[in-house]
Each structure stands twice: as structure tokens, then as C-alpha cells.
Amino acid sequence: MSWRKLGVLLLVLIFAATMVVGCGGSQDNDSQAPDQAQQEEFKVGFIYIGAPGDAGWTFAHDEGRKYLEEQIPGITTVTLENVSEGADAERYMEQLVQEGCNVVVANSFGYGDPMMEVAKRYPDVTFLHCSGLNTADNLSTYFGRIYQARYLSGMVAGAMTQANKIGYAAAYPIPEVIRGINAFTLGVQAVVLGQLPPEKAVP
Known part of the structure; x- marks a missing residue:
């Protein structure tokens, strides 16, 4: 992003x-001058x-x-x-x-x-x-939709692989990272579906 x-x-x-x-506040503030409130x-x-x-x-x-x-x-x-x-x-x-x-x-x-x-x-x-x-x-x-870029990078990896073995280095198992892994994997599958072994998550 x-x-x-x-x-x-x-x-x-x-x-x-x-x-x-701006829409909140108590009635005690109603007497405040508009110019002062705006400033x-x-x-x-x-x-x-x-x-x-x-x-x-x-x-x-x-x-x-x-x-x-x-x-x-x-x-x-x-x-x-x-x-x-x-x-x-x-x-x-x-x-x-x-x-x-x-x-x-x-x-x-x-x-x-x-x-x-x-x-x-x-x-x-x-x-x-x-x-x-x-x-x-x-x-x-x-958060931005970075998973969209991860998906595209997975497609690129799928198109470039010759050995049909693709790795993904990730940080911590938090939603942001998991979304990225899933999107990348789906991108690879979109190109080489059926050619890769089952995904194995490595901590």
C-alpha cells in the first residue's frame, strides 16, 4: 500500500x-461561541x-x-x-x-x-x-488489501517454477500473515493447479 x-x-x-x-458533547457547551468551537x-x-x-x-x-x-x-x-x-x-x-x-x-x-x-x-x-x-x-x-498483491506474486511464482517446489518465508502466525500465505497459495494454484504437492506449513 x-x-x-x-x-x-x-x-x-x-x-x-x-x-x-463534533456531534457529541453535552449541553453545557451549547453556550460556547461557534467561532471558538470551530477553532x-x-x-x-x-x-x-x-x-x-x-x-x-x-x-x-x-x-x-x-x-x-x-x-x-x-x-x-x-x-x-x-x-x-x-x-x-x-x-x-x-x-x-x-x-x-x-x-x-x-x-x-x-x-x-x-x-x-x-x-x-x-x-x-x-x-x-x-x-x-x-x-x-x-x-x-x-489494513490495506495487500493480500491482492500476494495473490499476484503467487501467480508469478507459479509461472516461473521449474521444479514445482515453492517456499514462502513468513513472520508470525497472525491474521495479516496468514491472509498473505493463503492468497499467495491461491495465486500459485491458479497457475499450476494439480502440479504441486499438498501445502506444508513450516513454523
């Missing part, structure tokens, strides 16, 4: 969050597993963040880089909430459990988790 597509995805998700926040800052915090300088995964997210700032007037973003998964992540998510973030975005699968815990404590904050499993009223997951 290109950084611009990621930016558009984040744009849609966060714009939806701004609508929820209130909407803040989005990003937690990165790496640094934008990696020219890869985190870089793409950060380019999406910049695109988001360009497209929505009045929005500001803050980033926390090289945040390890686990207890540290929960602490940093808490920090972003305390700094006034209306939305918190985390870009690694391992942030899922910490984000769920923080989301429970702050029901008025929206949380977005990349490649995740957990969802709640204020916690959503997002």
Missing part, C-alpha cells in the same frame, strides 16, 4: 472520528514501532500522517517513535491521551492488547490499530 493510499485511509477514518467528536484543536497521536527514516513501514505511515495534516485544516499530529510492544506501549498511549489527543493511531500488530486496555479507560478517545484483532466501540482496526 502506497503512502498516499495509507494517507487517504487514515484521512477517512480520522475524519469520521472528527464527526463523532478548537483536533489532535491525533501516532505511535510507531520504528522511525520514519526506515524508508519502509513506519515511513509509509508517517507520509500518511503528513498527508492527513495537509488535507484537514486545524488538525495537528504528534508522533512517538521506536516504541516497543508491551507495557511500554500502554504507557506511551496513556501519554498521548494526557496530551490531549482525540485519536491515537498505533502501527504494529503487537500494540493490540495495550491499546485495548487504554481504550477501556478512555471511551471518549478514538483508537486505530493497524493489522489488529481487537475492536471496541472506540477501537477500530485498519
